Amino acid sequence: MDLKVVALAGGVGGAKLADGLAGCLAPENLTIIVNTADDFIHLGMQISPDIDTVLYTLAGLDDPERGWGRVDESWVFMETLEQFCGPTWFRLGDRDLALHHLRTYRRAQGESLSSVTYEIKERLGVKPNILPMTDDPVQTIVATTEGELPFQEYFVARSCEPVVTGFRFEGIKQARPAPGVLDSLHAADVVVFCPSNPWVSLDPILSIGGIRSGVENNPVFMVSPIIAGKTVKGPAAKMYAELGIEPSALAVVRHFETLLDGIVIDRLDAALAQEIESLGIQVREDQTLMKTREDRIRLANALLEFSRSTASKETLQ
Amino acid sequence: MDLKVVALAGGVGGAKLADGLAGCLAPENLTIIVNTADDFIHLGMQISPDIDTVLYTLAGLDDPERGWGRVDESWVFMETLEQFCGPTWFRLGDRDLALHHLRTYRRAQGESLSSVTYEIKERLGVKPNILPMTDDPVQTIVATTEGELPFQEYFVARSCEPVVTGFRFEGIKQARPAPGVLDSLHAADVVVFCPSNPWVSLDPILSIGGIRSGVENNPVFMVSPIIAGKTVKGPAAKMYAELGIEPSALAVVRHFETLLDGIVIDRLDAALAQEIESLGIQVREDQTLMKTREDRIRLANALLEFSRSTASKETLQ
Numbered sequence: 001m002d003l004k005v006v007a008l009a010g011g012v013g014g015a016k017l018a019d020g021l022a023g024c025l026a027p028e029n030l031t032i033i034v035n036t037a038d039d040f041i042h043l044g045m046q047i048s049p050d051i052d053t054v055l056y057t058l059a060g061l062d063d064p065e066r067g068w069g070r071v072d073e074s075w076v077f078m079e080t081l082e083q084f085c086g087p088t089w090f091r092l093g094d095r096d097l098a099l100h101h102l103r104t105y106r107r108a109q110g111e112s113l114s115s116v117t118y119e120i121k122e123r124l125g126v127k128p129n130i131l132p133m134t135d136d137p138v139q140t141i142v143a144t145t146e147g148e149l150p151f152q153e154y155f156v157a158r159s160c161e162p163v164v165t166g167f168r169f170e171g172i173k174q175a176r177p178a179p180g181v182l183d184s185l186h187a188a189d190v191v192v193f194c195p196s197n198p199w200v201s202l203d204p205i206l207s208i209g210g211i212r213s214g215v216e217n218n219p220v221f222m223v224s225p226i227i228a229g230k231t232v233k234g235p236a237a238k239m240y241a242e243l244g245i246e247p248s249a250l251a252v253v254r255h256f257e258t259l260l261d262g263i264v265i266d267r268l269d270a271a272l273a274q275e276i277e278s279l280g281i282q283v284r285e286d287q288t289l290m291k292t293r294e295d296r297i298r299l300a301n302a303l304l305e306f307s308r309s310t311a312s313k314e315t316l317q
Numbered sequence: 318m319d320l321k322v323v324a325l326a327g328g329v330g331g332a333k334l335a336d337g338l339a340g341c342l343a344p345e346n347l348t349i350i351v352n353t354a355d356d357f358i359h360l361g362m363q364i365s366p367d368i369d370t371v372l373y374t375l376a377g378l379d380d381p382e383r384g385w386g387r388v389d390e391s392w393v394f395m396e397t398l399e400q401f402c403g404p405t406w407f408r409l410g411d412r413d414l415a416l417h418h419l420r421t422y423r424r425a426q427g428e429s430l431s432s433v434t435y436e437i438k439e440r441l442g443v444k445p446n447i448l449p450m451t452d453d454p455v456q457t458i459v460a461t462t463e464g465e466l467p468f469q470e471y472f473v474a475r476s477c478e479p480v481v482t483g484f485r486f487e488g489i490k491q492a493r494p495a496p497g498v499l500d501s502l503h504a505a506d507v508v509v510f511c512p513s514n515p516w517v518s519l520d521p522i523l524s525i526g527g528i529r530s531g532v533e534n535n536p537v538f539m540v541s542p543i544i545a546g547k548t549v550k551g552p553a554a555k556m557y558a559e560l561g562i563e564p565s566a567l568a569v570v571r572h573f574e575t576l577l578d579g580i581v582i583d584r585l586d587a588a589l590a591q592e593i594e595s596l597g598i599q600v601r602e603d604q605t606l607m608k609t610r611e612d613r614i615r616l617a618n619a620l621l622e623f624s625r626s627t628a629s630k631e632t633l634q
Contacts, residue, residue, distance in 0.1 A: 043422045044361040044362055044418065045361050074391070074393045076391045076412055077394065077411045077414050077415050077418075078415075080411070080412040080416075081415040081418060081419060084416065084437065084440050085440060086418065086419040086422065087422060094393035094394045094411045095393055095394070095397040097397075097414065098395075098398040098400075098401055098403065099397075099401065101360040101394075101403065102360075102398060104361035105360045105404060108361065123401050123402060
């Protein structure tokens with residue numbers, strides 16, 4: 001029988017594993033809860049980068065070269081904005097714009113982020129349940145040695161160059177889980193942490209009131225976003241180092257220690273297995289780099305198999 | 318010596334004559350005051366259709382086939398929005414979008430409509446002074462037998478089909494002339510009413526506190542927007558008919574009677590000349606349809622020559 005899986009995701013690596021899970025679970029058994037603390041308003045549009053990455057990836061519309069935005073994109077808008085000397089630091093393709101405008105339009109009509117996410121998901125033919133972590137505004141602020149920066153300014157405009165000293169999530173205390181989030185966690189057999197940034201993708205989701213305890217009631221399995229001390233994409237390893245923590249799958253395990261039941265680490269990190277297991281957390285070694293859609297599905301299957309076998313062992317104990 | 322000219326404009330015909338004036342006056346001697354009562358917010362963007370038509374036309378970027386928007390436009394955004402079943406009633410090209418976004422972005426930064434209009438005009442290499450009638454929000458509401466409709470809903474979404482019973486300009490009482498508007502009228506030798514819609518392009522401009530009296534202090538010359546009972550484009554003739562007034566150059570003269578010194582009517586309307594002159598208003602007959610840029614410049618030159626000769630005749634009296 002299929003497991004009921006809730007996956008927490010944000011960013012490209014997260015979207016890839018979410019796509020793998022979508023490839024090996026019936027849609028009704030998969031809910032993906034997506035980080036929205038990267039959301040921002042740009043040029044008058046409501047932009048939800050992590051939701052869009054998940055939507056495009058599961059719709060097969062993600063650009064494999066660039067790693068963000070849509071495949072077969074055109075850039076007439078951006079070229080013209082450049083001619084006007086407008087703000088071009090956040091690259092927006094002509095097709096990508098349509099999604100941002102539809103979201104902005106629906107929000108102005110009074111619709112919630114979950115409601116418009118559902119509409120777009122349906123239009124794109126994406127089957128699993130995709131939920132924003134919250135319909136309320138939350139904004140990641142990155143504390144750096146140069147002062148505080150809103151996330152997109154740190155991430156895109158400054159290319160993650162400033163040295164990080166901490167994070168805070170503006171609005172997180174007032175934010176309530178989006179409709180369906182707590183229900184899906186309640187109905188879940190297992191929670192998956194996708195290989196997303198622990199600091200700025202997974203932490204915001206887990207900081208929304210009610211989500212952490214909903215997660216705690218489930219077995220939690222994850223794929224390490226750090227391979228051999230590095231991230232495939234994104235600043236997680238750089239953040240760990242700047243915060244004085246050696247970036248590794250072990251650091252990630254310690255980050256989520258009390259929540260985790262098991263972690264898939266890369267074969268390159270086999271030397272860490274013993275120390276992770278000594279913390280009471282199960283380990284599988286695998287190839288965790290997802291280059292093709294087959295890689296995504298194979299890794300998702302391995303993770304689910306891992307969680308099944310561990311769960312049944314626990315049941316037997 | 319060059320006359321100092323202030324032109325009032327809105328819509329395609331208005332932009333064409335404004336372009337003609339730009340072709341025969343030194344830039345420092347031409348100020349174009351543009352209707353902004355058609356402005357609206359769509360998909361999160363601040364859209365100023367009349368300002369954009371003037372900007373694109375004077376920059377030589379207007380599309381001669383469509384009669385609106387930019388030449389060499391692409392429609393990837395619109396196609397994608399259509400796939401999402403988003404609102405596509407207001408057509409937005411990929412290049413056109415860049416201008417709307419820049420305006421929206423600058424306004425969100427606290428800049429005024431005049432300030433961003435100036436920036437865009439400079440980027441497009443347009444030399445004459447182009448001023449919005451006001452920096453304050455004004456919105457044309459069209460009263461119809463089906464109830465009140467915001468202008469763009471009447472004009473674009475409903476293709477001017479509902480029967481008009483009147484107009485009102487929301488916000489007009491609070492609206493102040495944009496910086497430079499009253500100064501330009503004060504310094505003017507002649508005011509030109511471009512062949513724009515009297516009801517929804519020229520009336521809003523003249524309804525802003527201070528503009529009408531600034532206009533009254535000048536000789537006022539216009540080109541009739543109605544030729545042989547019809548408009549080249551736009552609903553002016555239809556509006557006159559629905560309001561119980563036979564659409565004609567004479568109806569336009571009566572509309573602005575106390576302000577006008579002279580009008581250029583089309584040769585097709587020669588029969589109206591005597592009745593117009595009996596109202597104390599000078600008349601010239603000419604070919605007023607502007608098909609080419611040469612037509613625009615020739616008509617603008619004829620209008621300026623007309624105003625010069627009439628003004629000197631008055632001086633002689």
